[in-house]
Amino acid sequence: MTISMLQWTEAELRKQGNRPITFDQEIKLMPELADRFESVSDASNYRVQGTIEQDGVGWLATVQATGEVTAHSTRSLAPVRVAQDFTFAELWIPQDRWGSDAADTLMDTTSVLTIPMLHDMIDIYSAVSDHIVLELPSQILTEDEAKEGVMPAGKDWHVISEAEYDAQKKADEKPNPELAKLKDLLDKNQKTDDNDPAK
Structure with missing residues (x-):
């Protein structure tokens, strides 16, 4: 057939x-x-x-x-x-x-x-x-x-695995303690300015 x-x-x-x-x-x-x-x-x-x-x-x-x-x-x-x-x-x-x-x-x-x-x-x-x-x-x-597990790389670039990308992304999402301190300081300064009757 x-x-x-x-x-x-x-x-x-x-x-x-x-x-x-x-x-x-x-x-x-x-x-x-x-x-x-x-x-x-x-x-x-x-x-x-x-x-x-x-x-x-x-x-x-x-x-x-x-x-x-x-x-x-x-x-x-x-x-x-x-x-x-x-x-x-x-x-x-x-x-x-x-x-x-x-x-x-x-x-x-x-x-x-x-x-x-x-x-x-x-x-x-x-x-x-x-x-x-x-x-x-x-x-x-x-x-x-x-x-x-070696990835290709060149001048100013390199390839990372999906696992490495995920780990890097999670690390970027973690709060930076120094930035957190700076934010608290700015918030306190803002509150002080808001409560200042001279302003």
């Missing part, structure tokens, strides 16, 4: 009726993945498993993907190999039903990501590529960077 690279046309899906489509393939993502996303420089083949089932006005795809991707360190831009094993679900709706009352109702009641079927096709290959990037951690470090 598959054309190639985990893609199904709407016509093929309709032929299946209520019978689910199951798949378990190893796919090659390079060089297309790096061409689409600057944050990725390399990737292993990914094992992609899942099912596609008819669900009301569309088809629900549930997918698990496992592999490794090479991304850039968020600290130094050095290449870092990141192992991945993630699952996602997407509800694909034919373009002629997109925007219909039934589709809108379904979108309002489901927590699953809803996607229009561009070119009347479900494209799991591209969906896996998208989720590989979405699943990357917000902080990516090489082993040495993670061990040493």
